[in-house]
Amino acid sequence: MTQSTEAPDTTRGGASGLPPVRAGLAETVRFVATHTLPVFVRGVANPRFPVMALYSRVNQPAWSNATLRAMRARHRGAPVMVRALSGEMLVLFDQGDVRRFFEEPVSVLAMDADDKYASLSVFEPTGVICSHGPVREDRRRVNDHALAADRPVHPSCTEFGAVVEEECRRLTSRSVVDFPLLWKTLTRISRRVVLGDQASDDQELSDWLATLRGQANWMGRSKPEAAKALYSRIEARIARYAADAPAHTLAARALAEPCPEGTDPLGQTHHWLLGIDLAAPVVARTLLLLAHHPAEQDAAHAEAAGRVPGLPRLRACLEESVRLYPIVPDLVRVTRRETEWGGVRYPAGTNVLVPMGFHQRDPERVDGGNLFAPGRWLAPDAHRDTRVAPFSHGGARCPGEYVALLLTSLVCAEVLRGHRLTGARPVLDPGRPLPGILDTAGIRLRLGRV
Numbered sequence: 001m002t003q004s005t006e007a008p009d010t011t012r013g014g015a016s017g018l019p020p021v022r023a024g025l026a027e028t029v030r031f032v033a034t035h036t037l038p039v040f041v042r043g044v045a046n047p048r049f050p051v052m053a054l055y056s057r058v059n060q061p062a063w064s065n066a067t068l069r070a071m072r073a074r075h076r077g078a079p080v081m082v083r084a085l086s087g088e089m090l091v092l093f094d095q096g097d098v099r100r101f102f103e104e105p106v107s108v109l110a111m112d113a114d115d116k117y118a119s120l121s122v123f124e125p126t127g128v129i130c131s132h133g134p135v136r137e138d139r140r141r142v143n144d145h146a147l148a149a150d151r152p153v154h155p156s157c158t159e160f161g162a163v164v165e166e167e168c169r170r171l172t173s174r175s176v177v178d179f180p181l182l183w184k185t186l187t188r189i190s191r192r193v194v195l196g197d198q199a200s201d202d203q204e205l206s207d208w209l210a211t212l213r214g215q216a217n218w219m220g221r222s223k224p225e226a227a228k229a230l231y232s233r234i235e236a237r238i239a240r241y242a243a244d245a246p247a248h249t250l251a252a253r254a255l256a257e258p259c260p261e262g263t264d265p266l267g268q269t270h271h272w273l274l275g276i277d278l279a280a281p282v283v284a285r286t287l288l289l290l291a292h293h294p295a296e297q298d299a300a301h302a303e304a305a306g307r308v309p310g311l312p313r314l315r316a317c318l319e320e321s322v323r324l325y326p327i328v329p330d331l332v333r334v335t336r337r338e339t340e341w342g343g344v345r346y347p348a349g350t351n352v353l354v355p356m357g358f359h360q361r362d363p364e365r366v367d368g369g370n371l372f373a374p375g376r377w378l379a380p381d382a383h384r385d386t387r388v389a390p391f392s393h394g395g396a397r398c399p400g401e402y403v404a405l406l407l408t409s410l411v412c413a414e415v416l417r418g419h420r421l422t423g424a425r426p427v428l429d430p431g432r433p434l435p436g437i438l439d440t441a442g443i444r445l446r447l448g449r450v
Contacts, residue, residue: 018343020090021075023082031071031091034063035355036084039330044119045274046213047281049441056426061357061436068093068358079341086115089332089351090341095365097341099386101333101354102393106136109333111396113351116332118219122227123212123234123274126267132336138263140399146253146268149399152310154406156193156248161410163192168414177287177415178444183280189407190276194250194269195241202241208234209273238269250403275400278327279408284443286321286412289372289434291424291445296374301420301450304413311409314416316377318408322390324372324434329357331392360388361436370433420448 023031038060042051055061071080072093080091092098101109111129121130128139148154167189171177187206191199199205208230215227242251250272254265290297296317303313331354338347361369365387368376376382386393391401398404415421423446426439 020081020344020346021078021342023071023080027071027074028083030067031082032085034060034067038064040085043214043217044115044219045123045216046210047278047440048217052437053439053442055437056435056439059436064355065358065361065436068355079344084351084353087351089353090346091353091355092341094342095359095387098354098359101331101352102386102389102396104339104394106132106395108336108339109352109396110336111333113332113334115219118221119216120271122216122220123209123231124267124270125231126264127271128268129271135262138259139267142254142257142259142263142265143268144399145257146250146272147399147403148253149402152402154403156253157406159246159248160193160403160407163189164407164410165414167192168411171415172417172419172447174447176444176446179280179284179441182284182443183277186280186283186411187277189411190273190279192249193276193407194272195238196245196249196251198244199241202237205234205237206273206277208237209270209277213274234270235266238266242266242269272400275404276407279404279411281325281440282318282322282327282404283408283411284440285325285438286318286408287415287421287445288424288426288428288438288443289321289324290317290412290416291421292428293372293430296372297416297421300412301416304416305418307413311413312378313374314409314412315405316374318405318412319377319390320372320374323360323388324370325438326357326360326390329355331356331389331396333396356389360390362387372430372434415447418450420450422446422448 038055042048042055068091071082071091075093077094079093079097081088082091083089092101110132112132117130120127124130126139128136128143131139144150148156154160167185171181171185174181187203188200191202191205212227212230212234215222215230220227238251242255245252245255247253247256251266251269254268257265259265290300300314300317303311333352335346335348335350335352338345339350340346341352360366363369367373376388382388384393391398391404423444425444426442428434
């Protein structure tokens, strides 16, 4: 368990005198080789789909999970200090520690850890995650207003639904849906939802954003001057669209929220565009899972055909898909004051890591952890269960959760309505543990008429 303490104490062992648990050299090498390095190579800000395809062929997550299980067993679940690629990091294994990780306010466990800041600051330097103090609160308030973060039904739900319906006609008019088509569809939806219809055909903007995110994968170390110049071009293009954006768009909602000078209400648009773009892999994986789980597909199809308000079953399928295949498998925070973990005090500036992709599939802690079981998300307390965190918890919970689930569930409903998913690739066996990673770019689905 962890507690924050106000008064600094230079004694690392704290009052108990306990020393930190540290990974040995062999453990450290194994941790870096099988966990942190593969995450970096996979792409932090912009997924490298060819790398994911390679990982799926060699079952790379199994290596990482074996490392984490061995580390947890050897140290009996205690927090372990391990040297990662860019410095020391405290890895949490105990479920009580994980729960406290989510409960601590962002003033204690901040989101702008060095590596994360180095990456995100390339394409959203004035975004919420790259901010702290009063300006962070101002930017978070604007962001939450635009996203209607506390409202399960977004005020622009009707307009967003019309955008999805129109864009999905290209999907449902074909007999085969593959990932490139889904990606193109979601990026168009992204531009229209964030900036308005005037941006719908601006593929150049999406290409610029992809280039900048690719540079962010290198955490600001690759061509920094070129990245800054590209960011300036993107910023100007976004500002031009936002000036005339309809009131229902996220950009217009951000501009409509009063804020102090220096807040940069459009600074979060890069993150919104990224978030909706990354809905394409989520949709692709969810449809693939439904194609291989006929009973779940039947339930989702009935809900889509009946136009059930809120599409709760489809949302559960999407949350389960993100649990199995998280967009962010590792959650990293940095302490802003001294904290205590496992009876040991650690100074401000300690990086704390929760390998959530490992935890929420752990069969020792999560029933059916490696199976597709959307029904778990329909339980009353499901979203308070810190063993699973597709959108995180607490003060760092993703404020775009409801918008993401709205758009992805609407896209899935459009695909399912009037169709049956068949001939899905890659092939999955629903009766066996699902693979730890999928070749997302290789997903291909056949649409049969019903």
